[in-house]
Amino acid sequence: MFKPVHAVSLAAVLVAGAVSPALAQGEVNVYSYRETKLIQPLFDAFTSETGIKVNVISASSGLEQRIKSEGENSPADLLLTVDIGRIEEAVKAGISQPIVSAALDKVVPAQFRDPEGHWYAISMRARVVYASKERVQQTSLTYEELADPKWKGKICIRSGQHMYNNALIAAYIAHHGEAKAEEWLKGVKANLAQKPSGGDRETARDVAAGKCDLGIGNTYYYGLMQVNPQQKPWADATKVILPTFQGGGTHVNVSGVVLAKHAPHKAQALKLIEWLAGEKAQHMYADVNYEYPLRPGIAINPAIAAFGTLKADPMPLSKIANEKKAAAALVDKVGFDN
Amino acid sequence: MRFDTGGPALRGAAGRLSADRIASLTIALAAAALIALPLASLMRLAMAGDSELWPHLIAYVLPHAIVQTALLLIGVAAVAALAGIVPAFLVAGFEFPGRKVLEWLLPLPLAIPTYIAAYVYADILDAAGPVQSALRDVFGFRTGAEYWFPPVRSLGGAILIIGLVVYPYVYLTARALFKTQSASFAESAYTMGATLWQSFRYISLPLARPAIAVGLALALLEALNDIGAAEYLGVQTLTLSIFTTWLNRGSLGGAAQIALALLAVVTLLIALERTARRRQSVEGDVQDGTVTRRLPLTGRAAALATLACAVPVAFGFVIPGGYLLREAIRRGLISGIEPSLLTALATTVALAAAATVVVLAVGIAATIPLRLAPVKAARPLLAIASMGYAVPGTVLALGLLSPLVAGDELLNWLSGKLAGVQLGLVLAGSSAALIVAYTARFSSISIGVVQAGLAQMPREFDESARLEGAGIWPLLRHIHLPLLTPTLTGAALLVFVDCLKELPMTLLMRPLNVETLATSIYQFATRGSFEDGALAALLIVLAGIPPVILLMRMPDARETRR
Numbered sequence: 078m079f080k081p082v083h084a085v086s087l088a089a090v091l092v093a094g095a096v097s098p099a100l101a102q103g104e105v106n107v108y109s110y111r112e113t114k115l116i117q118p119l120f121d122a123f124t125s126e127t128g129i130k131v132n133v134i135s136a137s138s139g140l141e142q143r144i145k146s147e148g149e150n151s152p153a154d155l156l157l158t159v160d161i162g163r164i165e166e167a168v169k170a171g172i173s174q175p176i177v178s179a180a181l182d183k184v185v186p187a188q189f190r191d192p193e194g195h196w197y198a199i200s201m202r203a204r205v206v207y208a209s210k211e212r213v214q215q216t217s218l219t220y221e222e223l224a225d226p227k228w229k230g231k232i233c234i235r236s237g238q239h240m241y242n243n244a245l246i247a248a249y250i251a252h253h254g255e256a257k258a259e260e261w262l263k264g265v266k267a268n269l270a271q272k273p274s275g276g277d278r279e280t281a282r283d284v285a286a287g288k289c290d291l292g293i294g295n296t297y298y299y300g301l302m303q304v305n306p307q308q309k310p311w312a313d314a315t316k317v318i319l320p321t322f323q324g325g326g327t328h329v330n331v332s333g334v335v336l337a338k339h340a341p342h343k344a345q346a347l348k349l350i351e352w353l354a355g356e357k358a359q360h361m362y363a364d365v366n367y368e369y370p371l372r373p374g375i376a377i378n379p380a381i382a383a384f385g386t387l388k389a390d391p392m393p394l395s396k397i398a399n400e401k402k403a404a405a406a407l408v409d410k411v412g413f414d415n
Numbered sequence: 416m417r418f419d420t421g422g423p424a425l426r427g428a429a430g431r432l433s434a435d436r437i438a439s440l441t442i443a444l445a446a447a448a449l450i451a452l453p454l455a456s457l458m459r460l461a462m463a464g465d466s467e468l469w470p471h472l473i474a475y476v477l478p479h480a481i482v483q484t485a486l487l488l489i490g491v492a493a494v495a496a497l498a499g500i501v502p503a504f505l506v507a508g509f510e511f512p513g514r515k516v517l518e519w520l521l522p523l524p525l526a527i528p529t530y531i532a533a534y535v536y537a538d539i540l541d542a543a544g545p546v547q548s549a550l551r552d553v554f555g556f557r558t559g560a561e562y563w564f565p566p567v568r569s570l571g572g573a574i575l576i577i578g579l580v581v582y583p584y585v586y587l588t589a590r591a592l593f594k595t596q597s598a599s600f601a602e603s604a605y606t607m608g609a610t611l612w613q614s615f616r617y618i619s620l621p622l623a624r625p626a627i628a629v630g631l632a633l634a635l636l637e638a639l640n641d642i643g644a645a646e647y648l649g650v651q652t653l654t655l656s657i658f659t660t661w662l663n664r665g666s667l668g669g670a671a672q673i674a675l676a677l678l679a680v681v682t683l684l685i686a687l688e689r690t691a692r693r694r695q696s697v698e699g700d701v702q703d704g705t706v707t708r709r710l711p712l713t714g715r716a717a718a719l720a721t722l723a724c725a726v727p728v729a730f731g732f733v734i735p736g737g738y739l740l741r742e743a744i745r746r747g748l749i750s751g752i753e754p755s756l757l758t759a760l761a762t763t764v765a766l767a768a769a770a771t772v773v774v775l776a777v778g779i780a781a782t783i784p785l786r787l788a789p790v791k792a793a794r795p796l797l798a799i800a801s802m803g804y805a806v807p808g809t810v811l812a813l814g815l816l817s818p819l820v821a822g823d824e825l826l827n828w829l830s831g832k833l834a835g836v837q838l839g840l841v842l843a844g845s846s847a848a849l850i851v852a853y854t855a856r857f858s859s860i861s862i863g864v865v866q867a868g869l870a871q872m873p874r875e876f877d878e879s880a881r882l883e884g885a886g887i888w889p890l891l892r893h894i895h896l897p898l899l900t901p902t903l904t905g906a907a908l909l910v911f912v913d914c915l916k917e918l919p920m921t922l923l924m925r926p927l928n929v930e931t932l933a934t935s936i937y938q939f940a941t942r943g944s945f946e947d948g949a950l951a952a953l954l955i956v957l958a959g960i961p962p963v964i965l966l967m968r969m970p971d972a973r974e975t976r977r
Contacts, residue, residue: 106927113930113938132927135938138662139813139923146816150823150840152927166665212558230560236646238659270560274568274649278943279537286542287558298943305944311543405663409475414651 104130105345108140109157111332115366116157122361123352129345144172144337153337154346157199160240161394162247162401164333168195173335178347184354184372188393189331198331198394199353200368203387204245205327206318207281207292207299218320220249220328223291224264232268233280233289237413238405241277241295241330246407247400248328251392255403262411273414278308285314300367300380317384326390332368438784446781446862447796450803450855453814454678457671457806460813464668468660472669480656484639486570487577487650491638492631494578498727499585499634500627504615505724507593510709511717517724518590519967522908524731525583526959528916528933530643531952532580533573534945535735537647540567573648577641579731581634584909586727587966588630588864591905592623592871625867628688633804633860633909636681640807642919653677654807667813674810681805682798736956742949749950756935760954763931766846767914767958770853774910775903777854778861783895786869787877801859808856808919815852815924819843845926852920857913861906868902869895908966912959932958 109116113135120131132152134140144153156172158164167173168191175194182190189198206218223232235242250258270289280292281302292315299317302308319327334353340346352358359370363378369387370377377387408414505511506518524532540546542559556562566572620627645652653673661670712720743749781800803811819842830836842848872895880890896903918933925934932951939948 112941114942134925134927135934136922137937137941138658139809142667142813143816143923146820147840147843148820150820150827150844152840152844236649238663240662243663271566272569272649275537275647276943279541279568282541282543283559286547287560288542289560301943307946308944401663402665405659405665406471406475408663409471412475412479414649415479 103128103345104132105342105349106132106152106154107134107157107349108144108153108155108337109133109135110137110140110159110163111135111157118365119353119358119361122357123349126357127348127352129348131349141167141170141172145170149339151337151339152341154340154342155349156335156337157332158335159332160244160330161333161398162240162244164196164198164331164335165395165398167335172338174338174340176334176336176347176350178351180351181354186371186373188391189371196333196335197350197354198333198371200332200359200362200366201329201371201389202332202368203296203319203327203329203389204241204293205296205299205384206320207284207294207315208318209284209287209290210314210316212287212290213316216318218318219323220245220320221261221323223293223320224261224268226264226268228268228291230268230270231290232265233270233283233292234265234273235276235280235293236273237262237408242293243401243404243408244330244397245293245328246404248322248390248392248397250400250403250407251396252322252325255407258404259407259411262407262413266411266413278302278311281308281311281315285311296369296381296384297367299384300378303380319384319387321388322390322392325392326388329369329387329389331371331394442780442784443796443800446777446858447800449777449851450800450858452818453811453855454675454799454802454806455814456817457675457810457814459817460668460671461675462668464666464670464672466672468664468666468669469672471664472656472660472673476656476660477653477673480651480653483570483651484653487573487645487652488635488638490570490574491578491581492635494574495582495585495634496627496631498579498582498731499630500589500620500623502724502727503586503590503593503623504619505720507590508619508709509720510711511720513721513725514709517721517728519964520728520732521586521724522583522963522966523728523736523956523960524580525587525909525912525963526916526956527580527732527735528643528918528936528952528955529577529580529637529641530647530918530940531739531936531945532576532731532735533644533647534940535738536572536576537567538946539734539738540564540572568648570648570650573645573650575730576648577638577644579727580735581637582727582731584633584637585627585630587905587909588626588633588867589623591901592626592867593619594901622871625870626864629863629867632685632688632863636804639677639681639805642807642809657807657810670810674806678802678805682802685801686798736953739949739952739956742946743953746947746949748947752950755930756932756951756954759930759932759935759951760958762929763915763933763955764958766849766853766931767911770850770857770914771907771911773850773854774857774861775907777858778865778906779896779903781858781862782865782869783891786895787881787890797862801862803855804857804859806856808917809923811856812852812920812923815848815855815920816843819848819851843924846929848924848926849921852924853910853914853917856917856920857910860909860913861903864902864906864909865899868899872898904966908962911962915955915958 113133116133120133124130140156144151144156147153156167158167173195176197177194181197185197189201190196208215237243237246246258246262249261253261270283277294277298280294281298283289284292296317299312302312321327334350336343336346336350354372356372356375359372359375362368363370363375367378367381369381502517502521506514506521538544542564547559547564550562550564551557551559554562639652640654642654642658645655657670657673657677660673661667781797785797806814820840823840823842826841827838830838842851876894877890880894916933918937921931921934922937925931932955935951936945936948939945
């Protein structure tokens with residue numbers, strides 16, 4: 078059925094896979110949790126500027142384990158990830174080495190990097206509320222208010238175990254402690270219009286269709302919706318409210334980068350990290366993916382700036398990461414997803 | 416999945432053939448080792464993890480997950496059995512309008528990944544979708560909260576959606592058996608006055624039970640291991656709890672423990688079914704040379720038969736496939752096809768084809784020698800070799816990482832000693848890792864299907880050939896393989912299409928810069944716009960169609976040759 082032709086193409090695949098990673102000069106190998114569609118334009122720009130080729134594997138989970146298993150022979154130079162909890166876990170897994178770069182320290186604010194240099198954040202997003210323009214008059218909200226019975230049957234959200242919500246709940250614990258967070262989560266659960274499911278885009282879609290009045294989602298999805306002709310009507314029917322914690326700010330999370338312990342192309346890898354924190358890349362983060370750039374002085378995309386001035390929660394990211402497990406346990410305990 | 420060793424008559428002959436017995440034991444051992452390695456590293460992970468999470472899991476997570484999983488499996492079993500067995504029986508034994516087209520359309524939902532089907536049906540049936548929008552327009556509702564509509568993102572939705580894309584496992588295995596088993600039984604019963612239902616219920620169904628059991632087991636394991644559709648549709652399955660335990664509760668060890676416990680339950684259930692089946696074992700006289708004719712149906716019976724076959728095709732294939740086609744055209748994806756997508760297509764097909772060949776070889780090597788020279792000790796080995804399918808893909812991939820790297824370290828040590836060269840990660844860092852992963856995962860398909868086929872084959876064939884002095888190889892070549900061709904082709908199709916759409920293992924284990932069609936779709940889906948990946952999804956379907964057609968034509972060609 079498939080003999081000779083496929084033997085040849087298989088051989089080609091095998092050879093291509095086996096030879097390219099570690100041998101050639103002038104390349105850098107990236108293991109990525111970030112979407113290829115977003116990150117590829119950045120890599121292409123980096124390659125055309127520096128001549129350094131970027132090889133990529135993108136996945137949704139398990140890359141830390143892969144790097145760990147591969148050990149000293151691992152071709153991985155960099156791990157690109159989202160979510161502070163995940164970043165800290167990668168560091169805890171012992172797969173990182175400190176990034177030493179004075180240039181980076183100059184442009185990445187101190188709260189967005191590990192004091193010992195094991196990770197640097199590259200971009201930022203906020204977890205906010207998509208509210209129906211028609212049915213929600215309020216223009217400001219607190220996260221605490223989401224548990225107010227006035228919203229009964231009016232809130233949509235994806236699974237409480239998704240990392241975006243996990244970090245939000247962890248932030249709540251960091252602010253108010255576990256007991257209060259449990260009460261709050263029960264209250265939010267009681268206000269849900271439907272079982273948690275789908276993704277942020279379904280949440281926005283359900284708000285637009287009137288299934289619920291408030292949806293919890295990330296800022297960049299809203300930007301992406303506005304440039305997608307099919308999703309534009311959802312964005313048009315909703316407005317973004319930047320909620321804040323009482324006595325705090327809007328919950329933000331970051332995407333970041335970790336330098337692999339056995340990185341075979343360390344010099345190129347450092348160059349790529351510095352480039353990602355550079356002006357051009359930071360503009361691309363803002364305008365292609367609608368994230369908040371971390372480098373001071375880079376303009377936020379107008380679609381995102383229209384939400385109002387972001388007052389990022391001053392709670393240190395590592396404190397939020399510390400509550401990750403507690404947040405997951407609370408979601409179980411109140412049966413949030415059930 | 417049937418692990419049958421020899422019948423009494425053969426056992427006497429086999430006792431003399433100790434070389435054969437050693438050979439078959441060795442082969443079974445090798446096949447089992449392939450799957451046992453990742454399981455062993457899972458066990459290592461499980462033992463390294465502590466048990467402190469269990470009180471929490473037992474109090475808050477597992478009861479709900481067990482109930483949800485059980486309901487999902489029962490529901491999917493019902494949908495897949497109904498949508499698989501009835502059409503298989505009809506197209507194999509009867510003539511009715513549209514039979515020929517429907518016969519080869521029926522397996523096509525196999526090429527639709529479950530998570531894609533879930534996305535499509537949510538797009539169509541969610542509050543913002545065309546169906547509810549039309550309802551709102553007609554009845555004058557303003558918002559989606561003013562009326563009740565069955566939620567598609569729910570357990571019920573998951574049962575229907577998953578059931579409608581996994582039923583082909585049942586259809587294909589059952590159809591192959593309905594075709595090869597002597598339909599003459601059913602036919603004579605029917606002409607002797609039994610109703611269609613009676614001949615189906617009392618003759619065809621019991622004869623096809625081993626095959627149906629294999630098909631259902633595959634369908635249910637697919638449903639059990641699904642992660643994308645369950646998470647999206649909000650169903651808290653055990654598999655999902657394995658992932659949340661790993662990623663959120665921060666315990667890879669605990670996740671491995673749940674995975675192994677789940678595996679134990681699945682193995683137990685399969686063993687129970689097998690025992691029950693053996694107690695009422697029916698051995699058919701397969702393809703004894705009589706030409707099977709299909710009974711023509713007329714009038715209402717014919718219309719009902721057409722309908723029964725058309726409904727699964729419509730919901731499992733035409734609607735999701737048509738939706739993807741519309742999205743692909745709407746986005747101009749077909750006119751402006753990206754070269755990277757063609758590369759992904761070539762990679763996908765090459766990987767799937769290579770893996771299929773290996774998986775079939777493992778299936779044959781692990782089962783047929785054991786029929787010829789039965790060894791009791793080989794039974795548990797085969798049981799192990801069939802477990803890969805019962806482990807969620809990502810978990811199996813995690814288990815494979817260490818053995819592959821260990822293999823690489825051995826190779827590097829050898830090459831260093833012999834030639835002074837370091838090869839790097841030639842296994843773990845290349846596409847070889849994917850072939851190994853697909854083989855570990857999908858060998859249970861070929862093993863199970865071949866065993867079901869062998870179980871149907873009368874032992875007199877083997878015995879008379881052996882008495883006439885035929886060795887193992889001639890027996891294999893001239894009797895078993897030819898008789899197994901339809902079953903093997905069916906297994907090849909299942910494996911090939913499963914490899915085409917495999918996502919979790921491919922994501923984690925593929926080499927740098929290698930994308931398959933499934934990983935391409937994933938890239939779009941993570942950006943909240945899976946429709947942009949519609950063309951990649953369509954290409955999976957298209958790549959799956961030629962082998963389906965090939966499969967559907969094969970037994971017919973044999974019939975006409977007779």
